[in-house]
Amino acid sequence: MRLVPLALLTTLSLLGGCSIVDVQQDRQPSRAGGDVVTPALKDVERFWLANFGSVADGAKFVPVQGGKFPYSESDPPPACGGQQSSYEPNAFYCPPDDFIAWDAQQLIPELQETYGELLVGFVMAHEYGHAIQARIGPENQPTVVLEQQADCYAGAWLADVLAGKSSAFKNVTPAQLDDTVAGMLSLRDQPGTSAQAEGAHGNAFDRIRALQDGVDEGVTTCAGYRARNLPVTEVPFTTREDAESGGNLAYDEAVSALADDAQKYWQRTFPRLAGQDWADLPIQPFRSGEPPDCPQPDASAEGAAFYCPDGDFVAFDTTRLGPALHERIGDFAIGMLLGDLFARAAQTRRGEPTRTEQGQLVVDCLAGSWTNDLLTRDSKEGLTLSPGDLDEAVQALLAFGRNADGDGPTAFDRIGAFREGTLKGLRACTN
Numbered sequence: 023m024r025l026v027p028l029a030l031l032t033t034l035s036l037l038g039g040c041s042i043v044d045v046q047q048d049r050q051p052s053r054a055g056g057d058v059v060t061p062a063l064k065d066v067e068r069f070w071l072a073n074f075g076s077v078a079d080g081a082k083f084v085p086v087q088g089g090k091f092p093y094s095e096s097d098p099p100p101a102c103g104g105q106q107s108s109y110e111p112n113a114f115y116c117p118p119d120d121f122i123a124w125d126a127q128q129l130i131p132e133l134q135e136t137y138g139e140l141l142v143g144f145v146m147a148h149e150y151g152h153a154i155q156a157r158i159g160p161e162n163q164p165t166v167v168l169e170q171q172a173d174c175y176a177g178a179w180l181a182d183v184l185a186g187k188s189s190a191f192k193n194v195t196p197a198q199l200d201d202t203v204a205g206m207l208s209l210r211d212q213p214g215t216s217a218q219a220e221g222a223h224g225n226a227f228d229r230i231r232a233l234q235d236g237v238d239e240g241v242t243t244c245a246g247y248r249a250r251n252l253p254v255t256e257v258p259f260t261t262r263e264d265a266e267s268g269g270n271l272a273y274d275e276a277v278s279a280l281a282d283d284a285q286k287y288w289q290r291t292f293p294r295l296a297g298q299d300w301a302d303l304p305i306q307p308f309r310s311g312e313p314p315d316c317p318q319p320d321a322s323a324e325g326a327a328f329y330c331p332d333g334d335f336v337a338f339d340t341t342r343l344g345p346a347l348h349e350r351i352g353d354f355a356i357g358m359l360l361g362d363l364f365a366r367a368a369q370t371r372r373g374e375p376t377r378t379e380q381g382q383l384v385v386d387c388l389a390g391s392w393t394n395d396l397l398t399r400d401s402k403e404g405l406t407l408s409p410g411d412l413d414e415a416v417q418a419l420l421a422f423g424r425n426a427d428g429d430g431p432t433a434f435d436r437i438g439a440f441r442e443g444t445l446k447g448l449r450a451c452t453n
């Protein structure tokens with residue numbers, strides 16, 4: 023977050039870091055060792071055999087002709103376009119020679135170990151997406167568009183997997199899906215040749231949007247990606263200081279500035295939503311393990327943060343949960359937490375549910391609507407988003423928004439609802 027005091031127009035510089043550490047470690051163990059890539063690529067080809075025609079005027083699908091190459095430091099990838107590339111931990115498609123290569127020594131085993139096989143499948147589907155681009159275009163689009171289109175194509179393949187059509191990935195669980203999204207936060211895709219400009223792939227928020235576009239809309243939507251129609255949320259650094267610091271608001275400052283801002287947002291917005299005024303929502307900080315009394319807490323983070331409908335207040339653990347979110351993810355993880363709690367209060371005050379699956383998704387959308395306000399406001403004063411903040415929100419949802427007991431929406435769905443509010447504002451949450 024960036025906070026420019028109204029009186030002192032001194033720029034504090036507050037960019038979130040890019041840690042991928044989850045607050046809760048509840049990953050699925052993966053089947054280590056076996057070759058996941060070969061069956062994944064076969065399955066991606068099965069998918070394109072069925073779907074290529076719909077984005078290529080009925081043309082027949084031709085699989086990659088140049089081969090598929092695992093590589094390592096001692097066994098480097100083939101030359102691409104006559105240029106021998108040095109070993110790098112990545113995966114890439116080589117347009118001039120129409121081949122796909124991947125680091126079987128480090129990258130793929132690490133992704134598989136940390137995020138599971140499905141992410142490995144996703145990465146290969148992404149690379150295959152570049153092969154599709156080589157076949158049908160578009161040409162002359164910025165790298166960020168091509169990368170997100172490849173994510174979108176991979177998302178379309180993922181929808182096929184979720185529909186049970188894949189022989190390589192069966193019975194995908196909500197946890198595997200959430201792990202795959204978590205993996206998007208760590209992917210540093212480096213296509214083909216050497217260093218592309220950093221950040222050209224988009225932030226994780228945008229890449230996950232592209233993935234979910236593919237899941238929800240299919241390959242035709244992906245094929246229509248152009249610079250002019252892609253909602254890119256990556257916000258620029260406004261000062262060099264901002265770019266260099268990589269910092270966050272200090273914890274206490276973040277909590278008070280965000281709480282204050284959320285309060286003001288709901289004062290302005292709630293009358294429009296509910297036809298009544300917003301009474302200040304009390305926030306009760308508590309020490310870990312000593313929550314204030316509440317007969318039926320509407321929990322956001324397993325008891326460490328909740329809205330209390332009976333007392334009409336919110337409470338959160340400011341000695342463990344708060345600092346952990348701030349330290350491991352960044353200041354806007356606190357924003358996500360407070361946004362969620364305020365949204366629960368807003369839903370409850372207007373007589374709508376928060377504990378049903380649909381109610382939870384409206385809560386996330388409403389938290390997003392506040393984020394939309396932060397994202398689109400005049401940035402000359404007050405609190406605004408910094409680069410990294412939206413990714414921090416996504417990370418926070420993956421950390422505390424997972425569906426541990428299998429009852430309720432996945433983090434995957436919650437991120438989607440949050441993004442709707444973030445991109446479209448309040449109107450997206452009420453229809």
Ligand SMILES: [Zn+2]
Binds near residue numbers: 212213
């Ligand atoms: Zn790529």
